[in-house]
Amino acid sequence: MEESKLEPNEMDEEFNSFWDKVSCYVVTQFPYKERCDFVQNATDCIAGTHFVPYMRTLACDFKCVNQFQELVFITLFVLLCFLLLLCLGHVVDMYYGPALKVVSRMMHMNEHLAGVTLLAFGNTSPDLFANISNFDGDNAVFANSLSTALFVSMFTGGLVCYISPFKMNAHGTIRDVLFFILGVSLLEYVLNTDDQVSMAECYVMVMVYLFYLVVNILDVYLMRISMKHMLKEIENLRDQRQTPEVRQRLKYLENKYDEFSDDAKVEILERTSGMNRLSTRPTSINGNLNNKFAFATKVKTVRQSVEINAKRNVFYNLTQKKNQNLFREFIQSLTPIDCEEWREASMFIRAYLLAKVPVVLLCALYIPLVDYELDKNGWSKLLNVCHIFINPFFTVVIFKALLMRADKKQLWYTAIKDEYKYGFYTFIVTIPAALFVLCHSRTDVPPVYHWLYTIMNLTGSMFLIFVCASEIDLLLEVIGNILGIDNDFMGVTVNSVTGALGDLVANSVMATQGYEKMAYAAAIGGPFFTVLMATGAVLYVKILHGQVPTAEDQTGEYGLNAYIFLNLGLFATLLWTSTLNFYARRSIGIFSMGIYLLYIFFAILIWQGTVHSYAKDATLKDAFTSD
Known part of the structure; x- marks a missing residue:
């Protein structure tokens, strides 16, 4: 048988x-x-x-x-998080922020448009790629996205107001907040109409965001056309007889022109020592500056914009050799600690400077510096020549190892042996380019094509920001799971903060450097991008892979709480901006941050079981169903 x-x-x-x-x-x-x-x-x-x-x-x-050893190693993980946070802050302050200002000037943007496009996309794109790569997880996308948006708009935006009070771009801020409310409401509507999301609804969310970008671009274009017409009318009125009616009209146009010129473009500001950057206001057409707000709130003194060529040519001397002080300049560029700063620093500051040494060296070797606020715009000939082949090689090799490894049981550094050849392919282009720059350029002045280094600056900066932010996010996820903390709670609290660390650091640094309008615009434009584009992209990828995103799965226990608090914060922003005539004060910064902390307080109470969330109660639902 x-x-x-x-x-x-x-x-x-x-x-x-x-x-x-x-x-x-x-x-x-x-x-x-x-x-x-x-x-x-x-x-x-x-x-x-x-x-x-x-x-x-x-x-x-x-x-x-044992558990004691586990806690000891968790402490080491926390120290690693601190080092990654140092790296994140250094990259944003020294490389990413200046590069954004260069690109903004090249594209003729104003601060507001640069904030809602370049800075917002640069801050949120690493988190977008990380979420798409982890699309098959069971995370509540709606809850996590709204929690991240709440942190960026309320906490980060409030921190910008607290760091450097300023006069806001009135119509731009109102428009962005209204679009933000529309985006949040649209996402909630899409999830709850038929309890699931379709591809067509994902397309609608993307189209709304693209329409928002078009409106912002047209606004800047129309504003500059209006400024040209105003200037012509002002010149004509000055040539006329100065009757009371003419003087009144002239004063009105001059004030209106001053308001528009304040938002006309990204100013390159004179760099001061340390992190204490001063806020700026472009000179008005009648030679006066409106310092009423600055006097009332005792904010930092006004400083003027600087001429780019003055910083570029500060050491230019044709009597010197083309490679004068080539190696000395190279060593100085790689020196991780400034001797004068070290002598004046306290013991705590010296420990901080020592902790930053590996970060400073890594960034100096990997990312070229392009900063119009520095002498020679940050040019260091020999170091910048090395960047031409170092930056693309390591970016391509590591990115390919992370992205293209087919074997899920293979770590990224073991995948490098299969991907390093792609890095050598870059030498075909980069080594001839490096030799050309070495032979053509001078040490005392940057070449005319120095702005091209901004491309490597942005790619290198965004790659390091992605690495640091995603690694901190993963580290805290590991710590939370070891300590037995609920995944949904971690997603809307710790993970939403770590996922937005790039926004927090970048916006704070831009505010300290005197670009408060750009920073606050990014605090609204960034989460709007997250709510529509990032969330829509993740849901779209889920649908493509056969999943059915439902409202219950994507909302979780905390999603409706995040939705209510985010709307509360946005409507409060509309109220205080109009009430205070668009003057962002430190008290408003504390108020905005308080809204986010109140949300965290409620989330903790829900996690502890003290209060009930706005989510549907499964017990009551079953009871009504049985009846």
Whole structure:
């Protein structure tokens, strides 16, 4: 009698695919001695890793055998988060911010338009790519997106107001907030109409955001046309007889022109020592500056914009050799600590400077500096020649290793051996370009094509921002799961903050440098991009891969709370801006940050079970269904 062959059933298939489907954080429920075997077999312990496999490191490399050792290593992870945060802040302050100002001037943008486009997209795009790459997760996209938007608009926007009070772009701010309310309402409507999202609804969200960009661009274009007509009329009125009616009309046009000129373009400002940057106001047409607000609030003194060529040619001397002080300048550019700053620093500041040494060296070797506020615009000939082949090589190799690894059980640094050849392909273009720059340029003045380095500056800066922000996000996720904190709670609190660290650092740095309007515009435009484009893209990818995003899954326990608090904050912004005549004060900054902290307070109470969230109660729902 022939033996009957057993056909695999659903349980067999589930067992065979166990290691591919199980979450890596399930390991926390195993005894410490068995954890190493688990993380070596679970695909998620590698697939969910960006750079360092933390769970494998804890279980296998550190051989953690009790809770005390686990807490010690968690402390080391927190220190690593601090170092990554230092790197993030240094990149934004020294490289990313100045590059945005250069691009803004090249594209003839004003501060507001640069904030809602370049700065907003640069801040949110790393988080967008990270969310799309993790589309198959069970995260509540709606809740997490609105929590991130709430943090950026209320906390980061409030911090900008607190750091440097300023006169806002009135019509631009109102328009952006109204569009933001529309975007939030549209996302909520899309999720709750038929309890799921379709591709057509994703397209609608994208179209609304594109329409918003078109409106912003047209606004700047029409404003500049109006300024030209105003200037012609002002000149004509000055040539006429100065009757009371003419003087009244002339005064009105001059004040209107001053208001428009304040938003006309991105000014390059004179750099001061340290981080204490002063706010600026362009000179008005009648030679006066409106300092009433600055006097009333005792904000920083006005400083004037500087001529770019003056900074560019400050050391230009044709009597010197073309490569004068070539190697000395190279060493000075790589020096991680300024000697004068070290001598004047306290013990705490010296410890901070020492902690930044690896960060400063890494950034100096990888990212070319283009800053119109610095002497020679940041040009260092030999170092910039090295950047031509260093920056593209490492960007291509590491990015390909992270993106193109087909084997989910392979770490990124083991995938480099298969992807490094793509980096060598860049040498075909970069080495001849480096030799050309070495032979053509001078050490005492940047070449006319120095602005091209902005491309490498932006790609390098955004790549490091993505690496730092995503790694901090992953580190805190690991810590939260080890400590047994609920995933939904982590998503709307810790993860939403870490995902928006780029926004927080970039907007704060821009505010300290005197570009408050750009920073606040990004605090509104960035989360608007997150709500429509980023959320729509993630939902679209989910649908493409056969998933059905439902309102219940995407909202979670905290989604409606985030929706209500975000609308509360946006309507409060409309109220205080119109009430205070668009003067952003420090008290308003504290008020805005308080709205976000109140949301966190409610989230903690919901997590502890003290209060009920706005989500549907499953018990009551079942009771009504049975009746």
